[in-house]
Amino acid sequence: MIEFQQISKKWPDGTLALADVNVRIPKGQFCVILGPSGAGKSTLLRTVNGLTQTTNGQISIEGVTLTPASAKTLRRRVAMIHQHFNLTLRMSVAANVLAGLLPVVSTGRAILGWFEPAHRAKACALLARVGLDSKHLLRRAGELSGGQQQRVGVARAFMLDPEVVLADEPVASLDPKISREILSLIRDAARERNATVLCSLHQVDLAREFGDRIVGMRDGKIVFDGTPEEFTDERVEALYHGAQWEDQPAVETEDLYNDALQPQLVAA
């Protein structure tokens, strides 16, 4: 369970990325966060493991409040899957997956690369689980395709059997088929462990398909919170285009495009 209580985040440059966010995500739920670029989705996810410090408010994970002191132990229970996979590309697939265990492996053993047989077996099992053949085990991660790299990222995330999985646009750069596969992997692996998933996406169809619940964000605020069934097409329109209609008359944008931009684009 993740609980956000009156979370706000103001960047030093004055941007208010999160404005009084209150949500509670029960254990085991697959919660998708949608919203236009700059809505604060990444910021929200990153507050959960303390990568971003909140300006205000309180976050608790499974009843434990996140503080600088508790962050270190809490982080071990919170996995993260990244948009750009964030693998060490010059390192082997196996090493990248085992790196998911670093918080619980002693520094000496980590430096020497001595991982217990049980750990190595787990890495192999997880790689098999995400559909990567064992022949890739000792290949460089950089040699893999994007989809394969994200499989490694998912395997790494589940090495410590997390209670919370944060996925920040995990399929943003993958084709629709692979995207479904990766999201299914995340959903199923999380279900097996009864882990809570907080996943930001840009694809509404995927959000409806995989989310138990959809949270819509705009300008740092939650503007929609409900089931996929409740997230109708009108809601989608409102989420992505709502403010633009309010802020600027649509005609003006069109004029700008037709008269000034188009010839320049073609000429360039």
Add this chain to the structure above:
Amino acid sequence: MDIKPIPVPAQGTTLGWQLDQPYRAKHLLWLLLVLAVLLFTGHRTEMDKMVVLTGQAVGNLVGLNDESQVVRGLSRVGQSMWPPAFGTEEEVARLTNLDRNNLPFLATIETHEKVEQHLNIDTLQMEESREKVELLVKPLGYVWTVFIKMLETIEIAIWGTLFSVVLSIPLAWYAARNYSYNKFTYTLARGTISLLRSMPELIVALFLVLAYGFGPIAGVLALGLHAAGFLGKFYAEDIENADKKPQEALEAIGAGKVKTLWYGVMPQVVPQYIAYTLYILDRNVRMATVIGLVGAGGIGQELKGRFDMFQYDHVATILIAIFIVVFLLDQFSARLRAKLI
């Protein structure tokens, strides 16, 4: 389908603009200023004299000019350098424990007649006295000496490199902004690096010879200290510039700084580190031949001794040896680099 051509120029666009020109009137002014400064410093660094002297030398060589200071100086040194000294001769009488039946490799004993002139005090006439002297001749004796000295030089370079690598690892850790503990350790490490880099090996060696005496210790330390500054700086900058994404992934799960560095940064930077270290080894070998000039061991010490005794044929042998070593080193490091990166 009907494709309408795009109207050029499009309505409402103007052509009253240009790309930035690369030069303007003020650049000409700058050019004149730079030329003036160059003329001034050129005179101070005697570049005008250099041109005259070199011109004379060229004229002398093509036969237009019969007097050239440069050619005279060079040919005098050149003549005394040629042929390079390869062998050694020692008076047998001075060698206390020479086994005549078991001479060193390639060595022979030759008998020379030594003619000495001296004044007879009674007759007040110059008299010649002839004396037979036995010499132990080693045809490659000096080559061997140079070889041993060169080996010592390379050893100094290797130890200096080792020393610098060991020293620069903690330096790099503290000098990397994103891994240093705080601003103080960062500034301290950066300061140390600048200090080390600002001290030329030759000067450091000069002082270390005073502290540790003549010999390789001063050489190793001088090379190591300077190179540690270089390596510390470059190692640290590679850590700072490494791709942040894998580091963030490890930081997110709370892996800790050392483990994050090892798994998120090191694999990225190791090829560059090897290249830097090879460069330092290369540089240290070349520097190790020089620091002997101030008594810090190696071939330079031999070079200085021979130079001071005007034995330019020996100097020639040493210079040839240095060239061969540097050439081989270039080949070696190019090959190693290609293999490792």
